[in-house]
Amino acid sequence: MRAFADFIAEHELVDLPLASAFFTWSRGESRSRLDHFSISPGWLDLVTEVFQRAWVHSESDHCPILLDPRLESWGPPPFIFKIAWLSSPHMEDRLGEWWVSCLVEGPADVVIGHNLRFVMKELEEWVEESKKQLVERKQWLENRMEELVALDESGFGGGGGVGGVGARRRRNRIEALNVDGLIVSSEEGVSAAVVDFFSSLYSFDNISRPLPEEVEFNSLSLEECSKLERPFEIEEIEKGVFxxxxxxxxxxxxxxxxxxxxxxxxVKNDILRFFREFHEGMSLDRDDTLLFCAPDIVKIMNLKATLRCYELITGQRSNFQKSRLYALNISAKEACNFAKILGFKLDSLPSSYLGLPLGVGRLNKSLWDPIVERIERRLETWKRNLVSKGGRLTLVKSVLDNILVYYLSLFKFPVNVSLRIEQIQRRFLWSGSDDKKGIPLVKWEKVCISIKNGGLGIRRIKGFNQALLCKWLWRFGEEESSLWVKVIGSYYGFLSGKWEYDNIFAKNGLTVARHFKHGARA
Structure with a gap:
């Protein structure tokens, strides 16, 4: 999969839009778009009006596709409310009449959604009628312009069009500038003053900036925190809108x-009612909870009753649509029955939680493929021609800041994965134009030196990974009362909250103990 992505990126192939279907493969409830044409940019320069058409299939689970060079209509564009429409006479009154003419009852979100769709339909009809009037107005103006041009050419225009062009040029000309109290009127002086002004505007002197340790950040008091859950007030809603x-x-x-x-x-009353109903229902997720239960029907029913009592007491709703049941060492029939009772969705391990693998044994190479593919999409080849080297450097650094930090702080990256990611970064940073291969200007080791010491400040993935993982070693020695410290210490035989081990009895326990002690010394 990675080799195929490299081939697509290297040749800058384009995936054309697919008409008349969303997917090209289906099997049961599974859907995907597996079949498609990949077109080179040079071919698109020759044939601009081209698209992919999906045909109806009956026997195969794949859908045949046809590369059609004819112009295809992609349907009406999405609706966007134009601010300029409000300048039309009586538009606000017209919008109000449309809104109140909807006699729909139900929750506030249902009423607002229905009213917006009705107003959108009325606006679309009004736009079509306005377009017809604009076409008539345009035709009248074109006829009037022809009359004025004919009058000007006959000598009765009072000066002709050339004088108008000259007047515009004189009006747009900068005759003089006031620079620090001095009037500059020469062409060279005016040009130099403009250049100096914008040069100083987009530059800054070396000034001392405060360090984060020197800044006192504001924090919420306990009273202010309690106000976060109070009912919404009309004044704060109006302030937020306007x-x-x-x-x-x-x-x-x-x-x-x-x-x-x-x-x-x-719309005020409907919006206020929506906020009131939202606060009363309070369906926000507070905390993610992990519950363990034996595969017994009585205990499952007790768990269901406990969740229901929690809703009645606190007023908070459990989001069963996002809840998952992971069944271990039981039959599929029992798992489906338990999921139906609880109202959960049935899932299986391995899975993912907050983007991290859950229930995975040894972290094999395939685990890192989605991460590498995300980085490749972020640093796609076509983007290099749109930004300068400074922009490329910013994008390369953003890969570590936005994508990798989360994973680097929890897992030890394999060496081959780290080298692969750094290869993508180097290729993007030093890439040249379409017809010229980029040549590295300096060694990658020098590029990764801090800016203060003459480098570009790109972090090496291996060292950055080790630095982030050391945080857990420090927390293991400091947070003696934490549950996760007790679990690890009990499983691997460590002394509670210490980097020393007393009895190694778990599988791979000695390896883990040595790693902890080595990290603690580091």
Whole structure:
């Protein structure tokens, strides 16, 4: 899979849109897009109007696809509320009439969703009618322009169009500038003053900046923390709506904040009711909980009753749609029965939790393939021609900051995976243009030196990984009362909260003990 991704990136192949279908392979409830054409950019320069069409299949689980060079209509574009529509006469009144004309009952989110769809439909019809009027207006203006041009050419225009062009040039010309109290009027002086101004604007002197240790960060008091769960107030909701920019969209419905600000007097009651119902229902996830239960029907029923009592006492709802049941050493029939009773979704190990592998034994090479593929997508070949070397350096560093830190702080990376990722970083940083292969200007070891010492400040993955893992060694020796420290100490025979071991009885316990002691000395 990685070799195929390298081939696609190296040749900069393009995956064309697929028409008339979303998937090309299906088996049972599984769906995927496995079949597709990969086109080179040079071929697209010759044939611009091309797309992939999926055919209906009956016997095979794969869907045949056809490369069609004809122009295809991709359907209507998604709805986007235009702020310019509000400048139309009586538009706010028209929007209010459409909103109140919807007589839908139910929860606030259902009412708001229905009203937005109805307003969207009415707006689309209004836009189509406005387009017809604009076409008529445009035709009238074009006819009027032809009359004015004919009048100008006949000598009755009072000066002609050339004088108008000259007037615009004189109006746009900078005759003089006031630079620190001095009037500069020469062309060379004006040009030099403009260059100096923007040079100083986008540069800064070396100034001393405060260190994080020197800054006192504000924190919430206990009283302020308690206010976070109080009911929403009208003033803070209105402040939140009107403090945002008008072109900000809260969701995928296409309605930006300008719509809600302009129609606040009409939509206000429905929005306030939505916040009130949200606070009363309070379906936010507080904490993720891991529960263990023996495969006994009575205990499963007791667990279900316990969760229900928790909802009644606290007013918090358990999100069963996101809950999973992992069954170990029981039959599939029993597992399905328990999942049905609890209302959980049945899952199996190995799985993933918060992006990390769960229930995986030895971390084999295939575990790291998705991480490497994410990095390859972040540092795709086509992006190198769009940014400077400084931009490439920023993207290379962002791979460590945004993708790898989470994994580096929990797992020890294999050497071959670290070298593979650094190879992708080097290739992206030093890559040249399409017709010229990039040549490394300096050794990678020098690039990874800190900026203060003359390098570019890119961290080596192996050293960064070891530094982040040392945090757990330090916490193991400091957090003696933590549950995870007691579990590890009990399983591997360590003295509680110490880096010393007393009795090694677990599998691989001696290896773990040596690793802990070696890390503690480091």
């Amino acid at each position: 403090s945002l920019a008008k072109d900000k969209a809260p969701g995928l419905d296409g309605f930006c904040l300008a719509f809600f600000q302009a129609c606040w007097s009409v």
